[in-house]
Amino acid sequence: MSKYVRDIRNKLEYYYKIARVRTDEQKQKAKIRFDSRVSPNLQSYKVGDKVFVKQSQISNKLQNKFDGPFEITQVFENSALLKNPETNRISKVNFDRLKPCFET
Structure with missing residues (x-):
């Protein structure tokens, strides 16, 4: 070489x-x-809290970015199980997609 x-x-x-x-x-x-x-x-999410879930795809800019509110049934390290009160379906969602719901 x-x-x-x-x-x-x-x-x-x-x-x-x-x-x-x-x-x-x-x-x-x-x-x-x-x-x-x-x-x-x-650390701010606990069982029983209400949260909104960010939609993954939005078809137009006037559509809501968040669905909900959903109730947290179980909390994991980076995600939570959410229960839809209308359909009683349970889904697992990452904390990055959650937003706290403050009901009045």
Whole structure:
């Protein structure tokens, strides 16, 4: 192998290492931002609370973004089982899609 090829290979390995380090740093920053936005809501839900569920697809901008209210029947680490009071169906939903319902 010539010196030129060896030099290029060494430079590529060096830049791959730098790229890996920077990618890991960006992943950590993104995780911190995500956790700061999501984590406070994780502990706030309890069995019996009423919540709204964000719809995954909205056909037009005048349609409601949230369905509900639903009642929480069981709480897991990152999700909850919700009971629809109209149909009595139970579904598992991630906390990211939930919004607290404050009834008056």
